Amino acid sequence: MDLLNAIVALSNFVLVPAIAYGSQLALGALGVTLIYGILRFSNFAHGDTMAFGTMVTILVTWWMQSAGISLGPLPTALLALPFGMLGCIALLLVTDRLVYRFYREQKAKPVILVIVSMGVMFILNGLVRFIIGPDDQRFADGERFIITARDFKQMTGLEEGLAIKTTQALTVVTAVLVVALLFWFLNRTRTGKSMRAYSDNEDLALLSGINPERVVMYTWMIVAALATVAGVLYGLDKSFKPFTYFQLLLPIFAAAIVGGLGSPIGAIAGGFIIAFSEVTITYAWKKVLGHALPESLAPDGLVQLLSTDYKFAVSFVILLIVLLFRPTGLFKGKSV
């Protein structure tokens, strides 16, 4: 029985990856929830929006790498991130102008907008594959680890190692900064307040002289920035592949719905709930339990509740449980 080793193993295999993954999901879910709150539809193109922003960032990163620009130990992609955001903002504003605005003026039903977003999803998906191809792309450079498992073992003399990747730390720091900025914007600035007012009650907001087109424009810009950050962080942490980003739609939506669609706090909570459940349920607990339990009780099998391929099932089951018992999500979301 060795609690310290158990805790280290737990952090290494469960806590650290889950926190990083949770931050990425939370950022993605914030985008979905903002669109739902302001524009009032579920945006199926969100995964592909993330892919587009990330793609622009990757292309700029490659250019910077070839030009010899780097950030030292930090990944160059951080420098390229603002360009990715700008590209993504431009894309979403153009899409809104060409596609969504028409239906807004028509006051189309939300489900029509969802189908429209399916069309946008197809186009973005094709566009990303067309430009960068359907394959895996790695674009992380700089220092890979803040602390490697080996260094940690030597430092502490423990049997288990704790490795923290630069990208994981970066993910958490960036996510905290971005979320703080977003909440400051929503709660303190005039535009942010008008966005919340518009989300709460459209007619009342219009009566008090809020320009809806402006609100919508700011929403798209924020969503584009959030999606790009989420996508780039996910790509740095794992790797970039257009199809994976499309599949991220499911956990992201699960996170947004579990938290309550339209509620930013809920999106963040939902992101972490989904990430932690996915990682804990698909993790093989043999090592941790082997340390934590007395020898006689140590398990023989892997003690893995579900194989990792079923991680979709986890987010889905949580989604279903929450929807059945609290239909508007944990933090009171809205329903159209």
Add this chain to the structure above:
Amino acid sequence: MNQMARNTALFAGVAVLILLTGFLQSWNSAVLILNMGLISAIMAIGVNLQWGFAGLFNVGVMGFVALGGLATVLVSMPPVGEAWAAGGTRVILGLLLGAITIAAAVMVNRRLPRGRVQLLATAVILVGGFFLYRAVFDAGVEAVEAVNPAGTGYLGGLGLPVLLAWPIGGLLAAGAAWLIGKTALGLRSDYLAIATLGIAEIIIAVMKNEDWLSRGVKNVVGVPRPLPYEIDLQSDPVFIERAASLGLDPVVASSLYVKLGYSVLFAVVLAIVLWMAQMALKSPWGRMMRAIRDNEIAAEAMGKDVTRRHLQIFVLGSAVCGIAGAMMTTLDSQLTPTSYQPLRFTFLIWVMVIVGGSGNNFGAVLGGMLIWFLWVQVEPIGLLLMDAITAGMADGSALKAHLIGSAAHMRLLTMGLILLLVLRFSPRGLIPEK
């Protein structure tokens, strides 16, 4: 009458497109397009039942199609006796235990009064049942998968005629749809969409990972066919004589004979499904469905049980998709779980329904055939286009190679564009609902 002429012209247009493929490319690819077009039309009718009749937003089509494919394997493949002897009963017992656990948990949850005791009892049953299930099930699976893993490694099917798999595929999909509908249909449209999207992914995940069931990513190949093999036809003197009398080479003739045989089979199924869907649409039941779609509250006030009707049509539509899935696996004569992609099997079907005209069965059929034709043909057209664009560029330039290499991704772009254009300028589709 005018509408009638227009519709006939549209169908004739699709027929001309397919015939043109025959003349310009090859008859083989023309018949292939026709076959998959017929299957796509059936899938589109299934989605149209749910969306066009009842306004249910189901984006889990892929899952039901895959279940139909699974049914083909389970029905028609020969059973693997050795695997059954090694662990078959244990696997079945494990599955039964799992089902009993869930049923018991649901019953306890219903019977006990609300409160802490109820929650605790349900949790104990679920957790205890899960470990019991894993204890029995895992050993069985291991034994089954150990039997000749390169050749079989699964339980096999029932060895019945493959045509039987089509209705059974429908039943399997219907069963899954009933379970899903029971839990998810009370939800709002967006939530239902996400729920069905998730279910489809889970079904595919199960098919990829449960090797004992359908060999997972090792694929099941050589699924029996309802039609004779080309090789047998080519050695059949009567067939050779007939081919010669038509002036055809026996190899070409045999291949066309088999493909056209499939076309006839599929056309018969399509005709039956279409007839049933038309009858349903015209019946009082169909009118009730549309009334519910247009105004749920009013329909409920008139005493219609909205949730039950929704469940009914959700099951029916999914069953149609399951039948189409079984037909598709029969046509391919193999089950490849990795080939099920949501863009191809869920969202493309949606494009078909919207483009064809939601709420109109003939529209769904037209959309299915037309969009499938485009899906296949956009790639060569894209390549031609790219060749034209890059004609002026220097050979060997990176941009030229990239553009030509990416022509394949034009189809997603085109499908999105078609969907958006139709939604914008003709939101009721090519053949609008009456």
